[in-house]
Amino acid sequence: MSTYTPPLQDSTFVLDQLIGLDQLCQDLNLDEVNSDLAGVVIEEAGKLAADVLAPLNIVGDHNGPKVSDGKVLETAGFADAYQQFVENGWATLTGPEAFGGQALPNVLGTAVNEMWHSANMAFGLCPLLSQGSVEALIAHGSETLQQQYLPHLISGEWTGTMNLTEPNAGSDLAAVAAKAVRDGDHYKISGQKIFITWGDHQMASNIVHLVLARLPDAPAGVKGISLFVVPKFLLDEQGQPGDQNDVCCISLEHKLGIHGSPTCVMSFGDNGGATGYLVGEENKGLNYMFTMMNHARQSVGLQGLSISERAYQQALQYSQERFQGSNPDGSKAAIINHPDVRRMLMAMKSGNEAMRALALSAAADIDRAHHGDAESKKRVEFYTPIVKGWMTELSQELTSLNIQVHGGMGFIEETGAAQHYRDARILPIYEGTTGIQALDLIGRKTLFDKGAALTQLQTDIQATVELLNSAKNTELNALGSKLGKALSKSQAASQWLLENAASDKQLMGNVSVDNLMMMGYLTGGWLIAKSALLADQLSSEENNYGSPFLNAKVATADFFADHYLPRVGQHAETILSGLKSTFAIDIDLL
Amino acid sequence: MKILVAVKRVIDYNAKVRVKTDNTDVDLTNTKMAINPFCEIAVEEAVRLKESGTASETIAVSVGPKSCQEQIRTALALGMDRGIQIETEDSPESLSVAKLLAKVVAEEQPDLIIMGKQAIDSDNNQTGQMLAALSGIPQATFASEMKIEDGKAVVTREVDGGLQTVAIDLPAVVTTDLRLNEPRYASLPNIMKAKRKPLAVKTPDELGVEMKQHTKLLKVAPPAERQAGVMVNSIDELLEKLQSEAKVI
Numbered sequence: 001m002s003t004y005t006p007p008l009q010d011s012t013f014v015l016d017q018l019i020g021l022d023q024l025c026q027d028l029n030l031d032e033v034n035s036d037l038a039g040v041v042i043e044e045a046g047k048l049a050a051d052v053l054a055p056l057n058i059v060g061d062h063n064g065p066k067v068s069d070g071k072v073l074e075t076a077g078f079a080d081a082y083q084q085f086v087e088n089g090w091a092t093l094t095g096p097e098a099f100g101g102q103a104l105p106n107v108l109g110t111a112v113n114e115m116w117h118s119a120n121m122a123f124g125l126c127p128l129l130s131q132g133s134v135e136a137l138i139a140h141g142s143e144t145l146q147q148q149y150l151p152h153l154i155s156g157e158w159t160g161t162m163n164l165t166e167p168n169a170g171s172d173l174a175a176v177a178a179k180a181v182r183d184g185d186h187y188k189i190s191g192q193k194i195f196i197t198w199g200d201h202q203m204a205s206n207i208v209h210l211v212l213a214r215l216p217d218a219p220a221g222v223k224g225i226s227l228f229v230v231p232k233f234l235l236d237e238q239g240q241p242g243d244q245n246d247v248c249c250i251s252l253e254h255k256l257g258i259h260g261s262p263t264c265v266m267s268f269g270d271n272g273g274a275t276g277y278l279v280g281e282e283n284k285g286l287n288y289m290f291t292m293m294n295h296a297r298q299s300v301g302l303q304g305l306s307i308s309e310r311a312y313q314q315a316l317q318y319s320q321e322r323f324q325g326s327n328p329d330g331s332k333a334a335i336i337n338h339p340d341v342r343r344m345l346m347a348m349k350s351g352n353e354a355m356r357a358l359a360l361s362a363a364a365d366i367d368r369a370h371h372g373d374a375e376s377k378k379r380v381e382f383y384t385p386i387v388k389g390w391m392t393e394l395s396q397e398l399t400s401l402n403i404q405v406h407g408g409m410g411f412i413e414e415t416g417a418a419q420h421y422r423d424a425r426i427l428p429i430y431e432g433t434t435g436i437q438a439l440d441l442i443g444r445k446t447l448f449d450k451g452a453a454l455t456q457l458q459t460d461i462q463a464t465v466e467l468l469n470s471a472k473n474t475e476l477n478a479l480g481s482k483l484g485k486a487l488s489k490s491q492a493a494s495q496w497l498l499e500n501a502a503s504d505k506q507l508m509g510n511v512s513v514d515n516l517m518m519m520g521y522l523t524g525g526w527l528i529a530k531s532a533l534l535a536d537q538l539s540s541e542e543n544n545y546g547s548p549f550l551n552a553k554v555a556t557a558d559f560f561a562d563h564y565l566p567r568v569g570q571h572a573e574t575i576l577s578g579l580k581s582t583f584a585i586d587i588d589l590l
Numbered sequence: 591m592k593i594l595v596a597v598k599r600v601i602d603y604n605a606k607v608r609v610k611t612d613n614t615d616v617d618l619t620n621t622k623m624a625i626n627p628f629c630e631i632a633v634e635e636a637v638r639l640k641e642s643g644t645a646s647e648t649i650a651v652s653v654g655p656k657s658c659q660e661q662i663r664t665a666l667a668l669g670m671d672r673g674i675q676i677e678t679e680d681s682p683e684s685l686s687v688a689k690l691l692a693k694v695v696a697e698e699q700p701d702l703i704i705m706g707k708q709a710i711d712s713d714n715n716q717t718g719q720m721l722a723a724l725s726g727i728p729q730a731t732f733a734s735e736m737k738i739e740d741g742k743a744v745v746t747r748e749v750d751g752g753l754q755t756v757a758i759d760l761p762a763v764v765t766t767d768l769r770l771n772e773p774r775y776a777s778l779p780n781i782m783k784a785k786r787k788p789l790a791v792k793t794p795d796e797l798g799v800e801m802k803q804h805t806k807l808l809k810v811a812p813p814a815e816r817q818a819g820v821m822v823n824s825i826d827e828l829l830e831k832l833q834s835e836a837k838v839i
């Protein structure tokens with residue numbers, strides 16, 4: 001069984017050095033929050049993640065939830081773990097103080113969430129979805145809804161879900177058909193939702209479903225969808241869970257991965273209509289979903305890092321225990337001494353550190369954007385599809401490498417390596433597929449603003465290239481030249497896209513995923529190179545990290561530059577081809 | 591009732607211990623440090639006594655350089671009320687620590703002092719005993735169960751032959767064994783509160799203790815590395831190896 005060790009030192013390095021947590025907290029007027037506090041928070045959360053949640057990961061994989069009589073029974077042990085999670089206050093971390101939250105910054109919440117998902121991604125989905133419903137209610141809920149639901153959701157006493165998908169409405173939510181009918185001060189909701197994560201369970205005393213549905217007189221398409229709160233148990237006079245609402249889970253899906261997370265088919269209104277309460281105004285539901293999108297999508301991107309980190313730790317351990325072949329001196333070699341195994345480990349390590357740098361940078365920009373910083377808001381918009389799309393795609397490769405490091409044992413289920421690989425497979429699908437992220441990045445985020453946000457990012461990357469080039473350390477100069485080369489190749493491709501794709505929808509679609517991946521490797525490569533620069537500066541002063549860690553940072557960035565940055569050029573080349581033959585063959589000849 | 595708990599900063603029990611290349615000491619640079627697990631049990635016991643209403647105030651003391659404030663903060667995050675750091679160089683020896691603690695005991699007048707039976711770094715198992723002697727108060731070591739009844743501590747001790755229960759007058763020193771309790775995880779609200787809890791810093795000078803070193807660390811060596819196993823072809827070969835190589839029979 002694989003254990004989990006929270007990556008405290010790297011998280012702290014990224015938070016304190018790359019992000020500049022102390023400065024960020026001052027800018028956000030969070031007087032009481034600083035890097036010392038953040039260090040304790042991460043360390044203590046890490047203990048619960050490693051000791052309580054991580055051992056349940058494989059249990060959930062083997063013994064998924066069961067449904068009987070419309071009730072979902074979650075994996076044994078999950079309820080106790082959830083209880084402990086709630087009692088220790090972890091659900092409250094980023095919630096606003098007015099509703100019982102600790103009001104800590106999103107970037108710290110993100111560093112902590114990384115650990116929940118590494119420890120147990122199937123479990124972590126439950127609080128992740130609650131955070132989503134909290135955000136929706138804060139942004140768009142009426143005062144009454146906020147008073148009724150937020151304190152319980154933020155404490156974790158109740159959990160939340162997102163009920164968007166229907167059999168005919170997946171990527172295309174405009175096709176949502178669930179019905180909502182006005183009924184006095186509330187609505188009657190009916191219809192079926194599919195693939196609803198943690199749609200039912202017994203770990204909390206109530207479940208707050210956020211449901212997209214359509215009013216009878218609503219306009220067709222995107223402009224006719226409304227968002228509702230549908231509690232599993234209606235609230236009584238005291239605001240406590242009372243009568244069962246007309247909603248239940250009618251079956252559970254059998255899945256490739258995340259077996260510990262119940263994926264429910266939800267039926268609303270089998271007995272006349274589930275009572276629902278409108279969030280915000282009628283017909284604005286999809287807009288509301290969009291305002292929450294950055295956080296939700298970044299959370300899933302983060303899961304890509306989490307699962308890859310867990311896979312890396314397992315590979316690192318196994319590679320030191322498995323002996324095959326011999327060392328130059330004739331002794332039996334642990335496989336970690338073979339160059340190709342070491343390459344795989346470095347690919348995982350450098351990929352993870354680049355992802356962590358990106359995930360936390362993007363999370364910090366969400367904090368700045370919430371605080372009113374317009375530049376950060378644009379950067380968040382630009383980063384979100386990259387965090388979601390690139391990180392979850394990279395996690396496919398990295399969790400697969402873990403299996404490869406294990407050889408045949410990796411293919412055997414008992415080893416547990418296969419679980420991470422299977423679990424990771426959902427990540428590029430839910431919360432908007434890679435294809436959808438790629439269209440978002442190339443369309444709304446790049447062509448729509450005529451490359452303004454992109455140019456700003458390129459300028460920032462160029463600034464780092466110059467700092468690297470003028471550094472005293474020759475390793476950094478080399479890094480600067482590799483990053484500079486990747487940047488200019490990407491710039492050529494981006495420029496070509498700006499000139500040619502805006503008027504050509506098909507071209508845009510053909511190369512959208514190449515554009516997404518190109519931007520991912522470039523941004524990841526930039527942030528890990530920037531980390532190397534900071535590590536090099538720190539090594540000449542007194543610091544808490546020590547030279548082995550700081551030197552490793554530089555070497556890891558260098559590996560990333562050699563192993564991954566050339567992919568920027570490859571994707572750029574594909575973009576410049578326009579992938580013209582994508583539609584060259586008729587469907588019947590495919 | 592006032593409870594004083596001593597906490598020691600030691601290498602985290604999960605961390606891999608490295609020996610310095612010149613064999614002068616264990617290499618602690620950038621290794622993860624934590625509260626000594628036995629001290630954590632002492633903290634837990636104090637916090638439980640506070641929660642049950644038996645104790646009114648709980649104080650965590652640590653002796654060491656500024657870095658040991660981290661462990662005091664952890665104790666505060668676990669629920670202790672306030673902290674005292676006594677600023678010294680790294681690794682003062684047990685007698686010096688006991689003398690410093692005795693001064694704090696004299697100042698604070700706690701009714702109960704709970705300490706770990708030993709620290710996992712130096713494994714000395716003596717500071718609690720020394721403190722009790724220096725303060726002239728009773729002691730109960732290796733506690734696996736403890737109750738406060740009629741102004742006495744009733745302590746079940748883990749002794750060689752089994753369990754021994756003693757009742758000692760307060761104030762007293764109790765040292766914890768592993769089975770006394772299972773320490774909790776720090777909760778987020780308590781972590782947040784901890785940063786507002788008072789933490790006083792004192793020096794040996796202020797306490798009137800002269801720091802002396804009676805022992806000298808001569809050499810630290812890592813345990814011999816485990817040799818790889820071999821397959822034997824027969825029982826005879828096994829017996830022969832057990833006799834001549836392993837020398838166990």
Ligand SMILES: Cc1cc2nc3c(=O)[nH]c(=O)nc-3n(C[C@H](O)[C@H](O)[C@H](O)COP(=O)(O)OP(=O)(O)OC[C@H]3O[C@@H](n4cnc5c(N)ncnc54)[C@H](O)[C@@H]3O)c2cc1C
Nearest residue numbers: 162163164165170171195196197263429430431432433435
């Ligand atoms: C385990 C699991 C948990 C889930 N949890 C939830 C949940 O809690 N709540 C919820 O509401 N939903 C949930 N979902 C649903 C999930 O968000 C959708 O499955 C996802 O958005 C994709 O929709 P779809 O399955 O209909 O695929 P489709 O939309 O049919 O997509 C199929 C393929 O077509 C591509 N495609 C579709 N449209 C376009 C386009 N316009 N341009 C280019 N390519 C396109 C896609 O990229 C994909 O490759 C979950 C799904 C799973 C499997």
